[in-house]
Amino acid sequence: MGSSPGVRVHPLMTARMKAMPAFYDRPGGPKPLAMLRGIGLHVPRSKWIWLPIPAFLVEHPDAGPVLIDAGMHEQVATDVKGALGRxxxxxxxxxxxxxxxxxxxxxxxxxxPADVKTIVMTHLHYDHASGLSQFPGATVHVDAAEHAAATKGSMKDGYMPHQLQTPGQQWETIAAQDDEVDLLGDGTIRLLRTPGHTVGHRSVVLRLASGGELLLTGDAAYARETVERSLTPLLTWKDDAYRESLARVQKWIADHPGAPYIPGHDTAAWAELAEVYE
Known part of the structure; x- marks a missing residue:
């Protein structure tokens, strides 16, 4: 490794999905009732909101191209049923x-794409893991608790286990108790434990070539509004864990004034992102 390297980061929007209006902010009241109200069955799809489905290309001076999440598989563009099932x-x-x-x-x-040998997954929900099979030669790094949940999970949990079964692809799991992991040992890609959206969710801090840092919150914070108003979204694994992880994200942002951060699924924020962070 070179001394004190930094990376260049390209945000990649792989698709847009519609979500119910309460996606960012769950209605009040007991969770079961709030979920029923928030699912939006009474709201026509024309009034649902578009969400970006991102992935991130990280150009490392020694490790080459690294992906953070894989986004939607290219098949989704022409055959949603074939890619995501009936x-x-x-x-x-x-x-x-x-x-x-x-x-x-x-x-x-x-x-x-064959040069991508390292993929980091914030978590393994289908909208983040759909594109994994496009990189059969890569090693995928993910929290151990997340991998266990996803391999046993189902669509109702947001997982599609078949997305994790690409022949030739290798998996490296991160011990669930490790609060922060320096992936390459040089400080450029650090994985922060931020469970709550899922059991093994990780946010990612990247040290840029300029020397500054960039936080990818993943789904620990769907939107800037989530951070600014401490919103609890419609869908969580555990509310208390989600709120603790959101507090960690908020503290990082407060401790790094002026540093960029990119929330998980924020249409307004996405329109304002730089093409490259370096």
Whole structure:
């Protein structure tokens, strides 16, 4: 490794999905009742909100191209049922163009997708893991508790276990009790334990080539509004854990004034992101 390296980070929008209006902010009251109210069955899809489905290309001077999450598989652009199953085709409204898939976006930047040898997963919900099979030669790093939950999970939990079964792909799990992990040992990619959205969710801090830092909150904070108003979203694994992790995100932001952070699914924030952070 070089001395004190930094990275360049490219935000990649792989698709857009519609979500119920209460997605960012669960209605009040007991959770079961609030969930029923928030699911939005009484609200026409035309009034649901579009959410970006991101992935991130990290250019490391020694490790080469690294992905944070994999976004939607390119098949979703032409065949949602084939990619996400019959239930997925019924349940989800997705907008995707073939050129939005991560491999196409890498090629547009002069990067061969086969050169991606390292993928970091914030968590393994289908919208983050759908594209994993496009990188059969990569090693995937994820929290051990998350991997265990996903391999035993189902669509009702947000998981599609078949997405984790690409021949030739290797998996490296991070001990669930490790609060912070320096992935490459050089401080450029640090994985923070932020459970709550899922059992093994991780947010990612990246040291940029300029020397500053960038926080990818993942789904520990869906939107800037989540951070600013301490919102509890419609969907969580455990509310208390989610709120503790959101407090950790908020503290990082307060401790790094002026440092950029990118929330998980914020349409307004996405429109304002830089093409590259360096």
């Amino acid at each position: 239930l997925g085709a019924i349940a989800f409204t997705i907008d995707m163009q073939p050129q939005w898939a991560v491999p196409a976006q890498l090629r547009a930047r002069g990067i061969d």
